[in-house]
Amino acid sequence: MKFGFRIPNLNKRIAARTSVKRMIRHNLGFKAPRGIGWITYPKKALYNKVYNKTSSGCLVNLVFLFGVPILFLIIVCKIFI
Numbered sequence: 001m002k003f004g005f006r007i008p009n010l011n012k013r014i015a016a017r018t019s020v021k022r023m024i025r026h027n028l029g030f031k032a033p034r035g036i037g038w039i040t041y042p043k044k045a046l047y048n049k050v051y052n053k054t055s056s057g058c059l060v061n062l063v064f065l066f067g068v069p070i071l072f073l074i075i076v077c078k079i080f081i
Contacts, residue, residue, distance in 0.1 A: 006055055 025031070037045035
């Protein structure tokens, strides 16, 4: 299990959207509703639940690193102007 920040992978992102299994399933109209993974694949559903709770997005640091100081500067500039 990986803890910490996610590393984006373009190859996996493209592969997930262009797989033969996905195309066949979507063309036949077999789209399961959200949350049904606990019934179809409980091991993977549990892994994903833990992974999503223990890791954070790769851009979270950038938002806090640049977003908070910029917001502070905007507030300070409006007070003195």
